[in-house]
Amino acid sequence: MLLTVLVLSGTALAATTIAGILMVYQIRQTTNVSDSAKAIFAADSGIEWEAYKFNKGIPQPAPVFTNGASVETQIIPSSSLHVKSIGHAGKVSRALELTFEP
Numbered sequence: 001m002l003l004t005v006l007v008l009s010g011t012a013l014a015a016t017t018i019a020g021i022l023m024v025y026q027i028r029q030t031t032n033v034s035d036s037a038k039a040i041f042a043a044d045s046g047i048e049w050e051a052y053k054f055n056k057g058i059p060q061p062a063p064v065f066t067n068g069a070s071v072e073t074q075i076i077p078s079s080s081l082h083v084k085s086i087g088h089a090g091k092v093s094r095a096l097e098l099t100f101e102p
Helices: 002-056
Strands: 070-075 081-089 092-100
Touching: 002 070, 002 081, 002 092
Parallel strands: none
Antiparallel strands: 070 081, 081 092
């Protein structure tokens, strides 16, 4: 009887531990999805910012985000506009590229 109780308790403890670990992974993945969306929109804003500066020919201040995201852009020299924009949010980074032929 005692052995049966110990085995059942051990099984219940193992199942609870595995369920807890899986919940932690799901919560972390949900946070990453939110940060991924922030990063992709920040990268898109960086592309739009560089395209606007290219079309207007005047310097503009960099975009500022209230959600904690940031963006860095790189202009790759060529005969056309070639921009690489990397958006960052939390531990997630997403990149977009634009090539514009005038």
